[in-house]
Amino acid sequence: MDAGDDGRQQLDTVSILNARHTLLGYLGRAGLFPGDAEELVRLVEAGAVALAHEEIGALAREAPEGGGDLYTSGWLDGAGAVAGGLGDTAARALRLAVAADASPSAGDARPPVRTTEVERARVAIGPLYLSFTEVSDLDPEVSEQVLVAVLATMGARQRAGYAGRLTEFTEEHRPRLERLYARYGPGSPTAIHGRYSLLHSPTSIAVLERLTAAPACLESEWDAGELPPAWLEGLRRGWAEAGV
Incomplete structure (x- = not known):
């Protein structure tokens, strides 16, 4: 460990x-593949x-007070360069x-889904x-x-940031989601209706997010995975009714 000029x-x-x-050694001994x-x-x-x-971007938006115009200009330019x-x-x-x-477009390609990507999504949707x-x-x-x-x-890049996207989605639509789960989720009068079965799974959060963001693509992948069409239709119908 090194000490900087200011003692840090x-x-x-x-x-x-x-x-x-x-850390990589620990993960390997826990059974995770090296690439994952x-x-x-x-x-x-x-x-x-x-x-x-x-953090640096915040410093680049406002300089400390009392330094004068030249100081402020230098501060903002320097912090902006570091932030960039x-x-x-x-x-x-x-x-x-x-x-x-x-290349800019490579991260938009859709490679096969990896086990660690599934696990990261699973960890995100539970809470x-x-x-x-x-x-x-x-x-x-x-x-x-x-x-x-x-x-x-x-x-791949969207998947890497999907936990954050799911959090944004739930915060943006919280009242609607509360109504949806109250009407059709665990403990509701329609709890055992097959059409709404997926509302008993944490994965419903992710499916709902995709229904709002990429419905056509989700339907295609849903069919490719041979998942029950009624589940998707149930979420679509419940989501529409909860929006009223």
């Missing part, structure tokens, strides 16, 4: 790589740079994390689902098949 403690490169290799473990670590690294970019550089670094780190080509309803004994337990269909509608 910072990790040196060797120690950072040591921690990285240690590397992808997860790279996503965390890309996220750390993205968060640093946000960090933004470029964050974008490169994300491309590396999702193993996308450096969101429980913020509207409860665990149901009627869960059809088809999370993997449903999430593969959902994720197949997106490119």
Whole structure:
């Protein structure tokens, strides 16, 4: 660990790589394939740079008071340059994390869905689902098949940020989702109606998000996965009624 000029403690490169290799070793011994473990670590690294970019970006919007016009101009220019550089670094780190080509369009391609992508989506939807309803004994337990269909509608970079997209979706539509689960979810009078079976699964959050964002693509992947058409129609109908 090195001390900067102002006395702050910072990790040196060797120690950072040591921690990285240690984590990869732990993940490997836990049964994760090397490529999947590397992808997860790279996503965390890309996220750390993205968060640093946000923090520096805030500094670039407003200079400390009392420094005069020249000081303010220099501060904003300098912070803006650093923020721009960090933004470029964050974008490169994300491309590396999702193993996308450096071209702008490559991240929009839709490669086969990977196991770690399904697991990340599963981790994301659980808490969101429980913020509207409860665990149901009627869960059809088809999370993997449903999430593969959902994720197949997106490119690699979209999948990498899907947890954030799901959070935005639930916050934007919270009252409507509350009405939907109250009417057709666990504990509702229509709890055992087959059309609404998927509302007993956390995956319904992800399916609803895709129904609003990419309905045609979702229908195509749904058919390709040979999932029950009635489930999709039930969510579509329930979503429309909850919007009234």
